[in-house]
Amino acid sequence: MRVSHPTNVWLGPNASMLVQPNSIFIKSVKVENVYGSEPGLQLFGFYASPPVAIMNWSESRLVSVSHRSYGGWPYYLNKGASLNISLNVKPEGSSVRLVVNKGTATRWLLEEPPFGDLIQGSGVIQVNVSESETYYLNVANPNLKDVEVELDIDVRAVVYDTKEPPFYECNFSNGECTINTMPFVGTSIVLTSAAPRPGVLAEEQEWFIRISHQVRWTSYAIVTGLVICFLLVALELYKRFERAGEDRHVMDDDSSITSILVHKDDDVSSMCSWSESFAAYDADREDFSGNEGEASYGTKTRCAICFDAKRDCFFLPCGHCVACYQCGTKITEAAGSCPICRKKIKKVKQIYTV
Numbered sequence: 001m002r003v004s005h006p007t008n009v010w011l012g013p014n015a016s017m018l019v020q021p022n023s024i025f026i027k028s029v030k031v032e033n034v035y036g037s038e039p040g041l042q043l044f045g046f047y048a049s050p051p052v053a054i055m056n057w058s059e060s061r062l063v064s065v066s067h068r069s070y071g072g073w074p075y076y077l078n079k080g081a082s083l084n085i086s087l088n089v090k091p092e093g094s095s096v097r098l099v100v101n102k103g104t105a106t107r108w109l110l111e112e113p114p115f116g117d118l119i120q121g122s123g124v125i126q127v128n129v130s131e132s133e134t135y136y137l138n139v140a141n142p143n144l145k146d147v148e149v150e151l152d153i154d155v156r157a158v159v160y161d162t163k164e165p166p167f168y169e170c171n172f173s174n175g176e177c178t179i180n181t182m183p184f185v186g187t188s189i190v191l192t193s194a195a196p197r198p199g200v201l202a203e204e205q206e207w208f209i210r211i212s213h214q215v216r217w218t219s220y221a222i223v224t225g226l227v228i229c230f231l232l233v234a235l236e237l238y239k240r241f242e243r244a245g246e247d248r249h250v251m252d253d254d255s256s257i258t259s260i261l262v263h264k265d266d267d268v269s270s271m272c273s274w275s276e277s278f279a280a281y282d283a284d285r286e287d288f289s290g291n292e293g294e295a296s297y298g299t300k301t302r303c304a305i306c307f308d309a310k311r312d313c314f315f316l317p318c319g320h321c322v323a324c325y326q327c328g329t330k331i332t333e334a335a336g337s338c339p340i341c342r343k344k345i346k347k348v349k350q351i352y353t354v
Contacts, residue, residue: 006212008034010134011041013196013205014057015076016159018049018132019189023181027216029189032176036207040194043177045168049188050160052078058154059196063139065096065147070140074206076193077135077157083127084154085137087119094147095120097140100127118142160190183216303327304339316347325350 011017021029033041044050065071075083089096095118119125129135141147170177181187196205303309309324315332320340323331328348337344 006210009209010074011193011207012075015193017076017191018160023183023185023187025216026181026213028178028180028214030178030212032210033172034208034210038204041172041207042192043170044162044166044190045179046166046188047186052158053161055157055159061151063149065139065141067144067146070138072136072138074134074136077129078132080158081129082156085125086152088122088150090148096149099138100135102133162190312351313348315345318343
């Protein structure tokens with residue numbers, strides 16, 4: 001089983017590629033030499049990333065490019081590397097297009113280039129590398145006649161020092177290498193290729209490799225379980241806070257009713273005690289829930305808060321009419337919500353009788 005699709009990489013001469021898998025989630029790394037019969041590939045395994053070094057090397061190439069065609073070869077370069085390319089085009093007066101780009105050569109090189117992109121006779125190009133990647137040096141001939149290009153390439157490469165003894169080493173004798181990782185222990189893999197050899201065709205100094213990873217499923221299961229537990233705990237805490245907020249809201253409403261009864265500007269001695277008033281209030285609430293037939297008409301028309309004045313107001317926007325205008329105003333100022341439906345009261349409207 002693989003954690004992702006395999007990664008395909010082209011390597012040129014003197015390549016130095018670093019692969020750092022996550023040893024917690026990756027069990028092993030497999031590197032296959034898909035294309036490239038020439039020996040020279042080597043794989044090293046270290047517990048930590050090895051130090052980098054600067055290596056300067058150069059090569060010369062004579063490339064024949066047919067009319068309306070292109071050719072190229074790869075270099076794997078790390079961040080900080082640079083290329084200095086000088087070329088000479090024959091026959092005299094001919095021009096070519098020289099492009100260094102990531103990935104592989106593409107047919108857009110044969111499209112009609114801007115005049116400034118063509119190199120006629122001879123020229124020099126310098127390329128600075130800002131990202132570790134495979135770069136293709138492409139020579140395109142947009143002309144209707146064949147050309148021959150002499151290239152002198154100076155490379156300032158950033159490579160990983162493999163002089164320290166690795167815990168794993170493989171030379172691809174079977175066409176592939178597999179390195180196992182240990183959980184919670186760092187693993188750094190360095191893949192290198194041989195130096196350019198004079199007299200060897202450019203195609204024979206290229207390697208196409210495939211890197212694939214095997215998943216450590218136990219780690220994924222543990223992490224998934226921890227995430228699920230965290231979500232369940234967060235959901236339970238949210239429910240508790242929500243219930244606590246509802247209880248606090250009910251207590252605030254009850255306190256507002258108590259405040260209205262205490263500060264009522266009427267003769268308290270002529271009324272019931274507070275407990276009787278509250279019981280009557282509860283009975284009246286049941287009356288509004290559908291048992292209106294069990295109460296007398298007189299009780300229905302009295303204020304459900306003070307039982308003194310008539311119900312001469314209603315709340316907006318719900319429209320409930322349960323209190324006198326004085327009590328309704330105090331409910332709005334204290335609680336701000338209807339005692340029947342708990343909706344937010346925006347305004348109290350008084351009912352005038354003629």
